Amino acid sequence: MSKSSTPKKNSPKTSKKNKANGVKSPQKKENLKDLKKQIDLLEDKYLRLKAEFDNFRRRKSEEISKILLYDGENILKSFLPIFDDLQRTIAASERTSGKNPKESIKEGLSMVNNKLEKFLENNNIKRFGSIGDLVDPELHDAMMTKYDEKKEENTILEVFENGFTYREKVIRHAKVIVNKK
Numbered sequence: 001m002s003k004s005s006t007p008k009k010n011s012p013k014t015s016k017k018n019k020a021n022g023v024k025s026p027q028k029k030e031n032l033k034d035l036k037k038q039i040d041l042l043e044d045k046y047l048r049l050k051a052e053f054d055n056f057r058r059r060k061s062e063e064i065s066k067i068l069l070y071d072g073e074n075i076l077k078s079f080l081p082i083f084d085d086l087q088r089t090i091a092a093s094e095r096t097s098g099k100n101p102k103e104s105i106k107e108g109l110s111m112v113n114n115k116l117e118k119f120l121e122n123n124n125i126k127r128f129g130s131i132g133d134l135v136d137p138e139l140h141d142a143m144m145t146k147y148d149e150k151k152e153e154n155t156i157l158e159v160f161e162n163g164f165t166y167r168e169k170v171i172r173h174a175k176v177i178v179n180k181k
Helices: 012-020 026-069 073-094 101-122
Strands: 125-128 140-146 156-161 163-166 169-172 174-179
Touching (some): 073 101, 101 125, 140 156
């Protein structure tokens, strides 16, 4: 018999050749299926997490927009009682009976002023720019200069408008008249 006519048995050498030629054993097929399942699960997890994060980002963006939209609401609410007092003062000045109208208006305006002062204080708004202070270019706008020999140079002689700070930030500079020698 010749070598070519004899049937070949699967020897260890031939089974290695079959594996190398792309024939897979049942165990490797099972491992491959398991790996594909894991990949599919991880892809699904990733897509769900990505969608959840996108929803979170959208909700936060909407929430911040609403906060900014109604940011001044508390300040406006705290200002309304002052407005009410001003309205009552006007109404009282129109119907004063027996009382001096100037006195009732003065009392009403004094009440409104006190509430405004408290409103500013409660909202961390501080006034600056008083007569006698030294001018600070970071805080004051010198509108004019005058000469007063009794006062030091760069002293504020008059205040057109007070300046205000909000939490240590200047929100309006004081407009003043300054002494120049």
